[in-house]
Amino acid sequence: xxxxxxxxxxxxxxxxxxxxxxxxxxxxxxxxxxxxxxxxxxxxxxxxxxxxxxxxxxxxxxxxxxxxxxxxxxxxxxxxxxxxxxxxxxxxxxxxxxxxxxxxxxxxxxxxxxxxxxxxxxxxxxxxxxxxxxxxxxxxxxxxxxxxxxxxxxxxxxxxxxxx
Amino acid sequence: xxxxxxxxxxxxxxxxxxxxxxxxxxxxxxxxxxxxxxxxxxxxxxxxxxxxxxxxxxxxxxxxxxxxxxxxxxxxxxxxxxxxxxxxxxxxxxxxxxxxxxxxxxxxxxxxxxxxxxxxxxxxxxxxxxxxxxxxxxxxxxxxxxxxxxxxxxxxxxxxxxxxxxxxxxxxxxxxxxxxxxxxxxxxxxxxxxxxxxxxxxxxxxxxxxxxxxxxxxxxxxxxxxxxxxxxxxxxxxxxxxxxxxxxxxxxxxxxxxxxxxxxxxxxxxxxxxxxxxxxxxxxxxxxxxxxxxxxxxxxxxxxxxxxxxxxxxxxxxxxxxxxxxxxxxxxxxxxxxxxxxxxxxxxxxxxxxxxxxxxxxxxxxxxxxxxxxxxxxxxxxxxxxxxxxxxxxxxxxxxxxxxxxxxxxxxxxxxxxxxxxxxxxxxxxxxxxxxxxxxxxxxxxxxxxxxxxxxxxxxxxxxxxxxxxxxxxxxxxxxxxxxxxxxxxxxxxxxxxxxxxxxxxxxxxxxxxxxxxxxxxxxxxxxxxxxxxxxxxxxxxxxxxxxxxxxxxxxxxxxxxxxxxxxxxxxxxxxxxxxxxxxxxxxxxxxxxxxxxxxxxxxxxxxxxxxxxxxxxxxxxxxxxxxxxxxxxxxxx
Numbered sequence: 001x002x003x004x005x006x007x008x009x010x011x012x013x014x015x016x017x018x019x020x021x022x023x024x025x026x027x028x029x030x031x032x033x034x035x036x037x038x039x040x041x042x043x044x045x046x047x048x049x050x051x052x053x054x055x056x057x058x059x060x061x062x063x064x065x066x067x068x069x070x071x072x073x074x075x076x077x078x079x080x081x082x083x084x085x086x087x088x089x090x091x092x093x094x095x096x097x098x099x100x101x102x103x104x105x106x107x108x109x110x111x112x113x114x115x116x117x118x119x120x121x122x123x124x125x126x127x128x129x130x131x132x133x134x135x136x137x138x139x140x141x142x143x144x145x146x147x148x149x150x151x152x153x154x155x156x157x158x159x160x161x162x163x164x
Numbered sequence: 165x166x167x168x169x170x171x172x173x174x175x176x177x178x179x180x181x182x183x184x185x186x187x188x189x190x191x192x193x194x195x196x197x198x199x200x201x202x203x204x205x206x207x208x209x210x211x212x213x214x215x216x217x218x219x220x221x222x223x224x225x226x227x228x229x230x231x232x233x234x235x236x237x238x239x240x241x242x243x244x245x246x247x248x249x250x251x252x253x254x255x256x257x258x259x260x261x262x263x264x265x266x267x268x269x270x271x272x273x274x275x276x277x278x279x280x281x282x283x284x285x286x287x288x289x290x291x292x293x294x295x296x297x298x299x300x301x302x303x304x305x306x307x308x309x310x311x312x313x314x315x316x317x318x319x320x321x322x323x324x325x326x327x328x329x330x331x332x333x334x335x336x337x338x339x340x341x342x343x344x345x346x347x348x349x350x351x352x353x354x355x356x357x358x359x360x361x362x363x364x365x366x367x368x369x370x371x372x373x374x375x376x377x378x379x380x381x382x383x384x385x386x387x388x389x390x391x392x393x394x395x396x397x398x399x400x401x402x403x404x405x406x407x408x409x410x411x412x413x414x415x416x417x418x419x420x421x422x423x424x425x426x427x428x429x430x431x432x433x434x435x436x437x438x439x440x441x442x443x444x445x446x447x448x449x450x451x452x453x454x455x456x457x458x459x460x461x462x463x464x465x466x467x468x469x470x471x472x473x474x475x476x477x478x479x480x481x482x483x484x485x486x487x488x489x490x491x492x493x494x495x496x497x498x499x500x501x502x503x504x505x506x507x508x509x510x511x512x513x514x515x516x517x518x519x520x521x522x523x524x525x526x527x528x529x530x531x532x533x534x535x536x537x538x539x540x541x542x543x544x545x546x547x548x549x550x551x552x553x554x555x556x557x558x559x560x561x562x563x564x565x566x567x568x569x570x571x572x573x574x575x576x577x578x579x580x581x582x583x584x585x586x587x588x589x590x591x592x593x594x595x596x597x598x599x600x601x602x603x604x605x606x607x608x609x610x611x612x613x614x615x616x617x618x619x620x621x622x623x624x625x626x627x628x629x630x631x632x633x634x635x636x637x638x639x640x641x642x643x644x645x646x647x648x649x650x651x652x653x654x655x656x657x658x659x660x661x662x663x664x665x666x667x668x669x670x671x672x673x674x675x676x677x678x679x680x681x682x683x684x685x686x687x688x689x690x691x692x693x694x695x696x697x698x699x700x701x702x703x704x705x706x707x708x709x710x711x712x713x714x715x716x717x718x719x720x721x722x723x724x725x726x727x728x729x730x731x732x733x734x735x736x737x738x739x740x741x742x743x744x745x746x747x748x749x750x751x752x753x754x755x756x757x758x759x760x761x762x763x764x765x766x767x768x769x770x771x772x773x774x775x776x777x778x779x780x781x782x783x784x785x786x787x788x789x790x791x792x793x794x795x796x797x798x799x800x801x802x
Contacts, residue, residue: 058764065722065765072725075732084732135511139775142768149718149769150711153610156721160606 012095016081019095019102020074023155027070027109027148034063034117038141041121045128055127055134062141063116066109069152073105076159088164101158108151116144166521168495168790169462172198172486175472176455177479182444186793188475190440192468193794196459196493199446211448211455216441223438229273230431236276237424240417250558251801254429262426263433272423279417286406286413293403299383300399302351302358303392311389318365322375323383325356330378337374343367358383428799436795443793459493459790492517495790502527504569512775513785520631522783526774529620530570533773535577536613537719537766540587540727541595543759544579548572571763585609585720589755590727602720609717617713618656620773621706624781625649631782643681650674652706675700709777715769723762730754 042056077098082088090098123137173195177185189195200213254262303323313321326334331349338345345363352358363371388395447454460468465483472479486492494517496506505527515521538544551571554560560568582588586597602609629645632638651674657667683695730751738747779785 061764062768065761068726068761069722072722072729075729076725079732133511135508135771138768139772142772143776145769146712146715146772149715152722153714153718156718157606157610 012090012092012098013081013087015092015095016077016090016098019099020077021102022099022106023077023102023109024067024070024074024106026106027113028067030110030113031064031067031070034066034113034115034120035060037114037117038063038120038124041124045124048128052127052131055131056124059120059123059127059137059141062120062138062145063113065145066105066113066116066148069148070105070109073102073152073155073159076156077102080159080162080164090164094162094164097162098159101155101162103155104151104158105148105155109148112144112148112151116141116148119144166496166498166524167515167517167519168497170459170486170492170495170517170790171462171465171483172457172490173460173465173468173481173483174455174457175479175481176453177472177476179449179452179454181476181478182454184475185472185479186440186443188471189468190436190793190795192464192471194460194464194792195468196790196792197443197446198457198459200448200455200457211450214444214447214449214454216444219441220438220445223434223441226269227431227434227438229269230427230434233273233276234424234427234431236280237417237421237427240414241421241424242418243421251561251797252425252429252799254800259429259433262430263437268423268426269430272420272427275416275420279413279420282413283410286410290403290406293399293406297396297399297403300385300392300396302353302356303383303385304351304396306350306360306392308360309390310385310392310395313360313385315365319362320365320368321360321362323350323358323360323385324375324380325358325383326375326378326380328352328355328357331357334374334378338371341370343370345371432797432800436797439793439796458793461495461790491788493790494787496521496523498523501569501573504566504573505530507563507566508570508771508774510789511771512779513783514787514789516784516787518635519784519787520627520634520782522627522779525623525627526778529623529778530770530774531573531577532616533716533770534570534574534766535579535581536616536716537769538574538578538723538759538762539581539585539720540589540723540759540762541579541582542589542593543587543723543755543762544575544577544582546575546756546759547578547763548575551575570767574763574766581720585724587724587727589751590724590731592727592731592751602717603724606717609720610714613713613716614710616716617710617773617777620713620778621709621781622649624778628782631784643677643684647674647677647681648702651678651700652703655703712777713773715773719762719765719769722765723758726758726761727755730758 038060042060045056046053078084080088080098081090119141123140126133126137200211302325306323313323315321335347338347343363344367345361348360348362350358350360361371361375385392385395390398443456444454447456449455460483462483469481472481494514496515498506498521502523505523508530509515509521509523509526515523535544538547548571551568555565555568555572559565583595584597584599586595586601588595600608625645625648629641632641632645650670654667654669654671654674657663657670660667678699679693679696681696682699683692686692686695734747734751734754737750738744
């Protein structure tokens with residue numbers, strides 16, 4: 001056991017990096033999938049009526065925020081461990097905490113972006129058939145995003161509690 | 165009240181003055197005509213439904229002609245459409261002139277039609293030419309005139325093709341049997357080989373057999389003379405001619421584009437007239453008179469009488485209050501700054517005529533929440549400047565106008581929240597926050613957001629209580645809202661040391677009251693009690709609602725930190741002078757992008773807070789918007 005600790009070094013830095021990778025990577029994947037799903041439906045609507053491009057683009061953009069939230073937490077982790085300046089010493093315990101702080105937005109971002117993309121895709125149907133109800137169509141995907149917003153908050157508060 | 169009170173007007177006047185009266189009413193623009201035929205049970209059985217179908221039909225034909233011409237010409241209109249099109253101003257004499265100018269409409273319409281059909285013709289002959297050229301293409305190397313193909317006294321010649329894989333088989337067979345035949349391979353295209361076959365009539369039978377085995381497909385060019393090459397050249401020339409014909413037609417169409425304005429004006433004038441004539445079908449008539457019924461805002465009733473007095477003195481009119489079962493249309497009358505927010509509410513549902521108009525209460529929260537979700541002073545200035553400029557310069561109308569005003573107010577609010585929390589382009593411009601920095605004191609920020617949420621939700625409960633009181637259900641207001649608010653307030657006071665004692669009693673009274681009265685319509689005492697206890701579970705629902713306002717913090721955080729990320733990235737570039745230039749360009753782009761992202765998020769999430777958390781507490785929508793007979797135009801100023 002002691003050997004293992006020695007082997008890993010007294011640095012939790014790599015765990016912190018893993019945390020930021022989970023946050024930015026998973027949430028980014030989710031957004032990519034979600035935006036893709038919404039984009040497929042949006043393109044279908046635009047083939048029928050090109051003037052609906054603007055509205056469908058807004059719907060397509062909605063699942064894109066998770067990736068940004070993930071990057072945001074990743075960035076906060078990096079600035080905490082000093083990637084942009086001098087690297088701070090990080091113990092294994094701190095590293096583990098930094099890693100866990102990245103988990104909520106990573107996982108929730110991944111899953112919520114996919115489902116938000118599906119909700120957006122369905123809302124594209126509203127734009128196709130009843131464009132005047134566009135506002136309602138924006139709310140359904142936004143309901144899904146709530147949980148990404150809450151996860152962002154959870155990640156942020158966790159991160160905020162870690163003292164280096 | 166923000167919902168305008170309506171009166172039901174019933175009017176009888178002379179048929180001979182119908183057009184003048186309708187014209188006046190349309191310009192007046194505050195009467196929504198009701199269909200009397202559908203209301204036959206009310207003692208109008210003996211009256212005939214009125215109609216002006218002939219005129220409506222005529223107008224519809226003309227409108228479809230105008231529409232067709234406009235659609236056709238729009239393909240040739242190269243002038244760029246401005247983002248916010250201004251409406252054209254047209255004076256009275258010009259209107260008359262345009263409406264009476266039937267010849268011009270016919271002329272334009274007919275020219276559009278003929279140009280359009282000529283285009284179709286050109287298109288089809290072009291397709292035909294292209295097909296023939298593709299057919300001739302494999303024969304280009306053949307230097308024989310096509311009319312020479314065929315039989316002579318002793319020989320016959322054929323053109324055709326076979327699949328390339330049978331080619332060798334065929335030529336070996338011809339050679340092996342020493343037939344009096346000659347095969348010339350003209351060309352190879354894709355999988356097929358194209359052949360000219362010449363043979364003596366004596367071996368016709370055998371050749372035909374061999375060709376059949378090889379899967380021969382005969383090609384004939386009976387109506388062509390000259391070599392294939394000559395033919396293709398001729399066809400290409402014809403194609404060029406078609407092309408120049410098309411260019412000429414395009415020019416003709418482009419000349420007609422100058423008539424677009426005439427068409428647009430005519431379109432509006434005709435549709436205004438059609439609107440006016442269409443309502444006649446909702447009237448009932450006798451031989452000499454007609455009767456109409458409609459909704460009119462109470463305050464305009466006098467104006468209507470005055471207007472009618474100006475036209476004629478042979479009419480009667482009466483105004484009555486709506487009855488219980490009437491479906492009253494909804495017209496909102498809000499102060500100017502609140503007006504744009506009607507759009508947000510209407511997107512959810514138009515207020516109910518017998519409910520309350522939430523816009524006055526919703527608008528301030530919307531402004532505050534919107535600003536908090538962006539929270540950057542410079543972004544706020546930018547948003548207000550851009551939307552203010554558009555509002556001033558282009559004077560957009562309708563939904564666009566509302567949207568711009570919402571962004572404008574949102575920008576001001578964003579500026580203030582940015583100042584309060586110290587966000588000036590993220591952390592690019594270091595200004596001390598007027599209050600505190602949420603990134604350093606996140607818990608304080610979170611609690612602040614939740615307090616705002618509680619205020620928003622309480623407003624919702626109070627509005628529900630008001631609604632109950634107004635409709636005479638005072639006890640409902642006490643049992644459902646007052647007790648509930650006492651319970652919630654008491655629970656929250658428990659968290660504050662110096663109010664904890666009061667809080668305890670308030671919570672107990674509220675909880676007991678809720679348990680006893682929540683299910684007061686239930687007769688069975690046991691069931692009533694259990695339902696009452698279950699109602700207490702609503703506290704967790706309230707907790708969920710309040711926590712939902714943490715998105716205020718999260719979105720504010722998102723804008724701020726993304727701005728910081730961009731700043732960090734930008735500053736990394738700023739080494740040399742070129743780097744600095746790139747940095748400035750990058751930062752400008754990045755911050756505009758972040759503003760757009762922030763605005764989209766703020767709009768969507770503020771709307772959600774209004775729709776789900778706030779409206780869920782009290783709002784009754786599903787009203788029918790007031791839709792009066794009025795002058796409605798698309799292109800010209802009213």
